[in-house]
Amino acid sequence: MADICITAPRFEAAEALRMALADRGLDVSLGFRPTCHTLVQGGPVTDQAALVELARKLGAKRVVVVRQEAEAWAVTETLGGRILHVDLPAGDDGAALLALADLLASPFSAMVASDPSTAALVSMARRVARFDVSVFINGPTGSGKEVLSRFIHDASPRAEKPFIAINCAAIPENMLEALLFGYEKGAFTGATAPNKGYIRAACGGTLLLDEISELPLGLQAKLLRVLQEKVVTPLGSQTETPVDIRVIATSNRHMASEVAKGTFREDLFYRLNVFPLQTQPLAARPKDIPVLARAMLRRHSAKVPAPLLSDAACAVLLAHDWPGNVRELENVMQRALVLAEGATIGAEHIMLLTGAEPSLPARAA
Numbered sequence: 562m563a564d565i566c567i568t569a570p571r572f573e574a575a576e577a578l579r580m581a582l583a584d585r586g587l588d589v590s591l592g593f594r595p596t597c598h599t600l601v602q603g604g605p606v607t608d609q610a611a612l613v614e615l616a617r618k619l620g621a622k623r624v625v626v627v628r629q630e631a632e633a634w635a636v637t638e639t640l641g642g643r644i645l646h647v648d649l650p651a652g653d654d655g656a657a658l659l660a661l662a663d664l665l666a667s668p669f670s671a672m673v674a675s676d677p678s679t680a681a682l683v684s685m686a687r688r689v690a691r692f693d694v695s696v697f698i699n700g701p702t703g704s705g706k707e708v709l710s711r712f713i714h715d716a717s718p719r720a721e722k723p724f725i726a727i728n729c730a731a732i733p734e735n736m737l738e739a740l741l742f743g744y745e746k747g748a749f750t751g752a753t754a755p756n757k758g759y760i761r762a763a764c765g766g767t768l769l770l771d772e773i774s775e776l777p778l779g780l781q782a783k784l785l786r787v788l789q790e791k792v793v794t795p796l797g798s799q800t801e802t803p804v805d806i807r808v809i810a811t812s813n814r815h816m817a818s819e820v821a822k823g824t825f826r827e828d829l830f831y832r833l834n835v836f837p838l839q840t841q842p843l844a845a846r847p848k849d850i851p852v853l854a855r856a857m858l859r860r861h862s863a864k865v866p867a868p869l870l871s872d873a874a875c876a877v878l879l880a881h882d883w884p885g886n887v888r889e890l891e892n893v894m895q896r897a898l899v900l901a902e903g904a905t906i907g908a909e910h911i912m913l914l915t916g917a918e919p920s921l922p923a924r925a926a
């Protein structure tokens with residue numbers, strides 16, 4: 562099955578669109594395939610019902626009609642949302658075509674990847690997802706470790722089962738133990754009802770242990786036992802309960818140093834690090850920047866379609882070094898949406914915070 566079929570009798574931008582979609586790792590055909598997920602029709606449509614019927618025959622879940630030479634970039638729906646109409650403005654400098662490519666690609670993955678290094682990471686993650694092995698994701702803060710974990714779960718045979726994420730750094734030690742392993746009624750003061758705990762709640766699915774390097778040593782030993790024996794003993798209970806979970810752990814620390822310092826158990830690290838993956842700093846994967854910026858505009862814009870990203874704005878984004886990675890980019894795009902009034906984000910709407918403090922206008926003396 563092709564991801565996207567583009568039928569293009571009079572659609573000049575079809576090849577450029579195909580290339581932009583292939584860049585995003587999608588399987589695109591110009592012309593029909595027996596089955597496809599999305600049918601894209603270039604040019605005006607005279608018979609909407611016939612188009613919907615054709616989509617039904619191809620098994621397409623989405624039909625998108627692209628009108629060229631329109632007045633402005635616009636996205637509308639007809640037939641109760643069964644057809645999406647996208648207007649490409651006359652004299653488009655490429656911004657609208659790329660926004661269309663993003664829009665077409667968005668249902669295929671919540672994880673945006675356009676840079677070759679990210680595409681390679683995604684393809685490795687897709688492969689790892691099929692095997693029931695523990696995964697350790699290392700990478701700087703805000704670089705997408707949680708997004709990648711979710712992607713692995715969604716691409717795994719456990720996709721229909723729970724995905725439970727727990728941030729080991731955010732919860733005090735005694736609470737973390739109770740929340741992870743569960744407890745019986747009366748196990749400690751205040752335990753008025755039994756609690757399943759995250760490990761049992763994730764049964765059949767995936768447990769994400771975010772910032773695992775912050776897990777206290779005592780709990781590391783308990784977790785190791787769960788992973789080795791595949792059983793959990795809730796607080797206040799004498800009975801072991803079998804558990805079937807896949808664990809993904811993340812950290813932004815250098816784990817070998819944590820092991821050398823004695824703050825992280827070596828045996829647990831090896832248990833978790835069966836398949837290591839690494840997210841890269843945003844500045845090291847520049848081709849992701851515009852695509853992620855547009856994804857953030859779509860995520861946070863109250864308007865549909867979201868404003869377009871101008872080349873000038875893009876150039877400012879590409880010149881920045883992004884110490885806060887994708888999370889910082891997300892904030893910058895949210896600010897741009899506040900600052901921009903019109904349908905396009907210009908360079909003047911990109912407000913980067915270079916120091917610890919936001920740069921406020923100087924007060925008059």
Ligand SMILES: Nc1ncnc2c1ncn2[C@@H]1O[C@H](COP(=O)(O)OP(=O)(O)OP(=O)(O)O)[C@@H](O)[C@H]1O
Nearest residue numbers: 671672673701702703704705706707708813887888
């Ligand atoms: N490839 C991506 N596609 C779409 N959104 C992304 C991508 N990478 C990161 N994000 C977004 O950036 C923000 C930070 O991502 P995430 O929480 O996964 O980072 P992290 O590496 O887990 O950060 P931390 O180390 O601080 O926990 C989130 O809003 C997430 O949705």
Ligand SMILES: [Mg+2]
Nearest residue numbers: 706707771811
């Ligand atoms: Mg995280």
